[in-house]
Amino acid sequence: METALKTSAGDITGAVEKSPKELAKFYFDNGYVIVPGVLSPEEVAELRADLRPKFDRPVAQRNPGDTVQYLFDPFSHYEKTRKIILHPRTIAVVTEILGERPALVREFAAQLKNYSGWHKDTTCLERAGLTYHWDKDFSFMTFTCYLQDNDPVKGGGLDVAPGSWTWPDRYVDAKPHKETRRPSFWDKLLGRKTEIRNDYGYEIKGFDDFFTIPSKAGDLILFNRKIDHRATVNSTGEDYDKMGIFGSFSRNDKHLQSYHDFIGHRADYHYLKVLNYPADLVADAKAAGLDIF
Numbered sequence: 001m002e003t004a005l006k007t008s009a010g011d012i013t014g015a016v017e018k019s020p021k022e023l024a025k026f027y028f029d030n031g032y033v034i035v036p037g038v039l040s041p042e043e044v045a046e047l048r049a050d051l052r053p054k055f056d057r058p059v060a061q062r063n064p065g066d067t068v069q070y071l072f073d074p075f076s077h078y079e080k081t082r083k084i085i086l087h088p089r090t091i092a093v094v095t096e097i098l099g100e101r102p103a104l105v106r107e108f109a110a111q112l113k114n115y116s117g118w119h120k121d122t123t124c125l126e127r128a129g130l131t132y133h134w135d136k137d138f139s140f141m142t143f144t145c146y147l148q149d150n151d152p153v154k155g156g157g158l159d160v161a162p163g164s165w166t167w168p169d170r171y172v173d174a175k176p177h178k179e180t181r182r183p184s185f186w187d188k189l190l191g192r193k194t195e196i197r198n199d200y201g202y203e204i205k206g207f208d209d210f211f212t213i214p215s216k217a218g219d220l221i222l223f224n225r226k227i228d229h230r231a232t233v234n235s236t237g238e239d240y241d242k243m244g245i246f247g248s249f250s251r252n253d254k255h256l257q258s259y260h261d262f263i264g265h266r267a268d269y270h271y272l273k274v275l276n277y278p279a280d281l282v283a284d285a286k287a288a289g290l291d292i293f
């Protein structure tokens with residue numbers, strides 16, 4: 001049976017303000033770090049209220065690639081998400097980790113009721129036969145800003161397997177889950193199609209020891225793209241509007257170029273075909289110290 005591992009990382013939840021250098025050290029030691037309070041509780045509430053109806057738009061009114069579960073390119077479309085990537089503390093910590101001005105990877109989405117199973121965020125590369133993510137200078141880090149506190153029972157955030165960013169990718173040959181959400185009473189009654197999948201991931205055993213990151217709504221979590229992770233499971237059986245904004249930072253280097261090439265050729269990345277950052281976003285990113293192109 002899986003048990004949540006207790007580690008000493010509790011001091012990173014914001015009770016004590018840490019410097020970017022200290023947070024960067026924590027990232028290198030643990031494969032993840034929390035940058036506390038990038039959004040205030042009021043900003044979290046506003047963003048939730050703004051985004052929630054967007055997931056319910058009829059297909060004809062959605063942006064390319066969007067579903068009832070994913071809204072792509074949120075920083076172009078929903079201004080209130082921009083603070084997550086432009087906050088001075090975000091930029092300071094990411095710059096400290098990378099050792100230079102960061103770039104925004106062209107892969108980002110707001111997610112609703114998503115519950116990924118265990119995987120690495122490099123599994124898609126490895127399944128495609130690519131290996132550059134094992135190069136020493138590969139610097140990609142995923143970020144997520146969840147819009148609710150994480151709770152070991154109710155979920156709302158992320159579990160990680162400590163130390164796993166150095167482990168080989170055990171998901172490469174595993175069978176992807178095909179599971180869809182079980183239709184609720186109302187789905188059946190109203191004949192609604194259940195579009196929401198509840199376990200993106202692989203048919204593979206979990207971990208005996210893992211760590212549930214104690215993030216609060218509005219914290220930014222940065223994590224090594226090779227760390228084994230999953231959504232903290234909601235074991236209450238009660239549905240709720242779990243939301244998060246996801247993306248990645250990296251150095252502006254050959255790996256970023258290769259990755260943009262890789263995703264640029266994927267047929268399912270519909271939003272990339274029309275990606276066109278608004279001028280004010282580009283200007284604000286430039287001023288904040290973030291490359292975006």
Ligand SMILES: O=C(O)CCC(=O)C(=O)O
Pocket residue numbers: 114115116121157158229230231232244246
């Ligand atoms: O479902 C979640 O909250 C985690 C999502 C995740 O792991 C991912 O997008 O890589």
